[in-house]
Amino acid sequence: MLVKSIGFLDNFNGDFTVSDGGSHVNVPAGTAVLRIATEAGMFEIHPNASGEMALVSMRIDACDAIEARNLVQNATAPVLDHISFMGGTPIITGLTRIYDDTNQASTLDLIAPEQAVTLNPGNGTLFADLAPIYALYREFKNTVSPFYRLLCAYKILEGIYGVLRKSARKRATEKGIRLIIPKEVVPDHPDIAKDLRHLVGKPIKTVCDNVLQKRYRDAAAHFLVQETQVLRVSSAEERAKFADMAFLCDLCAQIVIHNHEAALRHLK
Template sequence: NNRKENRMDKNLLIIEHPEVHYSGNIEVIIPESSRSQIQEIQKDRKERLYLGRAYLSSIYDNTRPYDKILKFAGATLIKMEEKELRFYISWQNSGVVFIFRRNSHKMLNRVEAYTKGTLPSNALDIFKSALYTLIDRLVYILKCPIYVQGIVLLINKKPLLYELPITFAGEKTIAYGGGFNSVHWFAPLDALEREAICSPSPFYKVLCRFRIYEGIVHYLRKELRSFANKINQKAKIPKTPRITTGELQALRIIKKPMSKIKTYKDIAESHRELRNGIAHFLMKEPKGAIIIPSRGLDRSAVEKGSQILRICNQKMIEPLWEYFNKYLSNEYNRGKILVDNSRPKDFPAY
């Protein structure tokens, strides 16, 4: 609740996790009209009743423009005969009653449930845990994909905050023809980042991005150094970038004492247990712990870890690209011939 707040536009206030955010990240967004109410709740911490509402879809869409980001038009492949259904699940020694609602085509597109918490962040985590536990069973039984397109937390029937993926809707332009050199040492890392960006799962993103980190440290640097020695290039491989105190605080690293973290490699390495907890069922540290995708706090930790790993990888790989382009690219490309195979010779002219 001490997270830095930045205005996204005149109607929305965004709380970033961490301060540096990227498209595709899951972010908490607060309507400007709710800001004063949240501040009052933070001052007067008592248990309150909130309504959580999740918008569901069988197609994950994170490309909506900002003016439509709060307009949820998706739906699942689950047909509802009634306009409203009550669905009960036993959860954490108690029970939660969800209300299923449908769209105009009679397809399930949102669920609601009441939850209690002293702070909106507490209520959101509790609602997410119950919500994903529900979705886990529905997907398993029905064998039908269900994605959470967005969550809104309401109090007294008014939206208090939203949890949404930051949209990829920013327009990109290709102005002229050209190309780029696919360097086989960098290509596997590009493939893994593409997998991470295109996946809606923060757990899969962490696995991909930790593999990128390992690839940079144990493969890419070694291969570039080997090629440099082969062509008698005396310029040394750049060291792993150090991180400033301001950058470290912006990432809000709390897993290790900040004094022990000197470089972006140190930050990425500190996520090894998180990665292991996703890749394996039981964790070694803390022993026997389990990371559960349906648990709200676990999802939040993994979402943040994915963002931090992306930042670390970018900071570590950019100097290596610069080194390659400056010292190695000419020899790497020597003898290669560019062939225009855009149209086969026997293909009719057009």
């Protein structure tokens, strides 16, 4: 289903139809459906009653829902990307429903909403040194792009390790204070991707320098996976890989920020 704005869904209808979707792209008057041939097969774009591109559908052979989603996204995304460029307008996908004809089962693919939190009623301290870091963390949480999320997370870690820690240690030396920062390692969490679990327990700084920067940040920032290979941001596999690493980075960023806050309290 196509939608007009990006957002996390608080509620949704899994049995959506073309009337639930919409976009900023209108099809020619009288068009019932657009059929587009790709190397992976034919897919269709259905307009809603207002004539807006609203629903994309495709039949595909796959072993499971994840493979089906990836195949459909990889086949349809380049066309939607091109239409977005030609029209100079965003084209945003919302809910995706994968229906298994053999088992008569439906799978929904969506961006899950964030969990609600309750503010601590006690006093808090906003450290001016960390204002840019707080802003980057909020930016990280507000975006749904795994590529931009990862860049924000990297800038958080780079900013603290590269600038703020050095500044804090210098101030501590000037005040004659011994600044002790706890050992910072990648924490364990049940939702860390299987391919990234080997990083659990390793120093966050080492992971940032040797894994995050070289394999992810450089690819997103320089638009190159390798010198001869361009990063495809519409690739389902690439998006999933960056989303998995962005989740791990979120866990690490929280640890590093909290530890730096503690260091700044010690310097007051």
